[in-house]
Amino acid sequence: MNQTTDPVTSEQILKAVDTVKQERPVYTKLLDFYGPLFLAQEASTARVRIDPIHLSDDLLSAKAEAQLPLINLPEFVVDLEEAKTVLGEICDIAVSARSDIGDAAKTLKTRLEGGHIDISVLVQSVLGDSDAQLRTAAAEIGIDATVLSFILYSSIRPSLSVCAADLSRHLQQQPEWHQGYCPICGSPPILFVLPEEGRRRLVCSFCWHQWEVLRIGCPFCGNRDSGALKYFIPDGEPAYRVNLCDGCQKYIKGIDARETSHFVYPPLEQISSLHLDIKAAEQGYQSGIPMALPE
Ligand SMILES: [Zn+2]
Ligand SMILES: [Zn+2]
Known part of the structure; x- marks a missing residue:
């Protein structure tokens, strides 16, 4: 789908x-x-x-x-x-x-x-x-x-x-776009989604457009050096992962759509994974987007 x-x-x-x-x-x-x-x-x-x-x-x-x-x-x-x-x-x-x-x-x-x-x-x-x-x-x-x-x-x-x-x-008429910022509005991604094997989509933090990018690489600094790219999968949550970049010290949360128990609705994923933002911050990484949610 x-x-x-x-x-x-x-x-x-x-x-x-x-x-x-x-x-x-x-x-x-x-x-x-x-x-x-x-x-x-x-x-x-x-x-x-x-x-x-x-x-x-x-x-x-x-x-x-x-x-x-x-x-x-x-x-x-x-x-x-x-x-x-x-x-x-x-x-x-x-x-x-x-x-x-x-x-x-x-x-x-x-x-x-x-x-x-x-x-x-x-x-x-x-x-x-x-x-x-x-x-x-x-x-x-x-x-x-x-x-x-x-x-x-x-x-x-x-x-x-x-x-x-x-x-x-x-x-559709434009050449392929592999940038880490939204092809529609230029905003950074808020999440990534893995729709199927080998594919990765970024979700825009402003207009929520989704675009396909290469499977490997930091969307914020373009770093593709695998030695400087890490990730963790939170305990008991195999569908989620957080990609960490030592090039720019930023992280991005992601969801593997093949592993989830429910329909992937990115705004819901964002708000119900705030514990992952805390975990990434504890490891010394910063969000790639301004985090200005009301308490
Ligand atoms: Zn956008
Ligand atoms: Zn980076």
Whole structure:
């Protein structure tokens, strides 16, 4: 099954979340929040309406030549009405799941409904990676900036996926891409997936596009020296592994889709493997992506 293109069903997500909760009960509280969040995001993805991004043939060949991604983050098109709708839903989910961000979510929703928030400005600050703008907005709303950034990003993720899926049609005409950064948006990978023997796919940390890369090599520094590349498989979790690079001291978590007990849904894998981030950090390695999850 090609998990990059097939639409994900809510049943697949629910089943996978339940299996992970049974196998790793320590994640139950977190997944009581993330399970409904994933369902809301997938439902939103089906409703997103955006104009396709046009890229000329000249631009495409120049990008391929320079090994540049198709777009920069601020060029993502977001369905703002849909983002607003799902933002409200995510706030409700945070409250009913008694998430630690529940209070902030409540405040944010009240301000949104009161018309005190310009969602387009906030979305641009996430896409433009403008920390200062986000911090100012968060202070005005009266919530933590990390929480604001997390909820905003979660609300635009459906639009990002739709954009990425639409843009990926251009990749078919582009030469093969083996870079460690996303061919769509240039972001670093958050995970890798081994779909079958000898193949490896990286998953983008921003738009969640998946692309095939060589089986061996560090995505962050390009190191292919096997002496400087290590990995560990956590005890009792044969489907998971963490690749460590002594070239850049970074690590990436991975999942072997042939070994898992459940459907591989990368956002779920990311959040339910935080213990592996701790293990890698204990061994002195750093994440290849900024880790800014709310507590
Ligand atoms: Zn991407
Ligand atoms: Zn490296």
